[in-house]
Amino acid sequence: MSTPKVRRRARISVLIVATGISVLSFLLVVAAWQNDRTIASDEGRATAEVLSAGKLRSAISFVTPDGVTHNPQLGVLYPTNLVAGQRIDVEYSKEDPDLVRVSGRNASVALIPAASVIVVTWLIATPVLLVSKRRERQGVSSG
Template identity: 40%
Template sequence: MLVLGALLSVLGVSIVLACAINDRTIEEARGNAVAEVVDTSLTRTVVRFSTDDGRIFIPPAGVLYPEGLQTGQQVRVEYDQRNPDLVRVAERTAAVSLLPVATSLLGVWVVLGPVYWVLRRRS
């Protein structure tokens, strides 16, 4: 049980770190645009935007931090000018990922802690 909890904890921390790395990458060569939300689904939110040089991009992985976006909506985005497929909603950062990850990890330990304690007492 402890190994499973530790593994899930490492996974959660890795998610937050990956978000921070993406944010840093965007900040190093940030471009700004207004994007149209093309599609929203459970796994990703697809946007379409034009770069400063007039190229149109639809990032295959979708946009980072898409909470609350709806199809057809216009939204300001920030993207990595070296790799416009890396795009996030403007003014949203890795801090957005802290609450869901922390809540999930709390839930994991609330469940696994008592299970570990019960199993430990039986042996």
């Protein structure tokens, strides 16, 4: 049988984890928005070739007007629905050509996944917290 102290610590742990996941999801959207602002502040445009395509990362290669070929180490931002060999329009920061996104896409594509993570986190955490609180109350009233 768990003690009230253990139950309280477990409830606090669930609360901390759920809050941490929510904050990280929010920060992900803020970071995407900041990247978009950086690109928009000194925007360059190019046509890129998709070298490899994945759900989370797609590698691309493009040439800037100065003739330099860029192969961003972290891939392209907002890479969904890309196919290896595809040619796509991209927007990049002239100051940092490794910061590049698929043309026409922006941080708004991160809103639904981030919000979904937050909602699912709290859909799991809330019942756990409520059950734990109820058991703590039952333990206090019967003890």
